[in-house]
Amino acid sequence: MQVAAQLCSLKDSDLEYIFYKNASHLLGLGASYESKHNLEQYELAKTMIPGGTQLLSKKPELMAPSYWPAYYTQATGCEIIDESGNRFLDMASNAVLSCLLGYADADVNNAVLRRVQLGSMSSLSNYDEVRLAERLLEIHPWAQMVRYARTGGEAMTMAVRIARAVTGRDKVAICGYHGWH
Incomplete structure (x- = not known):
């Protein structure tokens, strides 16, 4: 956002007006x-x-x-x-x-709590992984298999590696935040 503002020659006072004063006026915040x-x-x-x-x-x-x-x-x-x-x-x-459902979503919180109470760390796999893979393949019939990632950076790394392997290209263009990869 700051780079875009600099490219448009916007001053700090312009940004303050656009992002705070204008929104404050529209929402009737004032303070x-x-x-x-x-x-x-x-x-x-x-x-x-x-x-x-x-x-x-x-x-x-x-x-x-x-x-x-x-x-x-x-x-x-x-x-x-x-x-x-x-x-x-x-x-x-x-x-x-990364918070499309909002903070403290009850369904997400309950699912996480359920998993923690059942045991969340093990050297073994849990069959829920298979059930989720089945559901994901039902939703996305174009996909052949499912691979899980622990972080956004790990997911991006896999996506870039797959794209490079499939296309034979080695250059990647990015814009904005794409995790650590």
Whole structure:
């Protein structure tokens, strides 16, 4: 977003108007974000964690400087609550576009809890992997097999390797965040 703004010769005040003042006016918010403790925590974090966060995309400066919290205490659906009780609507999909169902989705939470209670770590496979593979192949009849990945970066690595093998090409064009690969 910052690169696009620079290419368009937008100033910080332009970005503030576009992303905060305009949205604030449309939503009738009016007040700026103030949580001295949250900002102090972020400054402290920057002395211990490069950039203050583990992901570049989670830096509050990338959202709306001085109007977006660095940390939260609770999140449900698309709402985030900071430690001061301020409420925010997260329209950035968890900053990394991986939260399509929203935060704390009951179905996801219950499925994860069920798996943890049944035992989530083993050197053996679980037959749920086979059941899920069957379902995925039903949904995607063009696919011949299923391969699971633990992370987005691992999934991207597999996708790039498959694309290279199938096409015989070795160059890859990317745009935006695609995980660590």
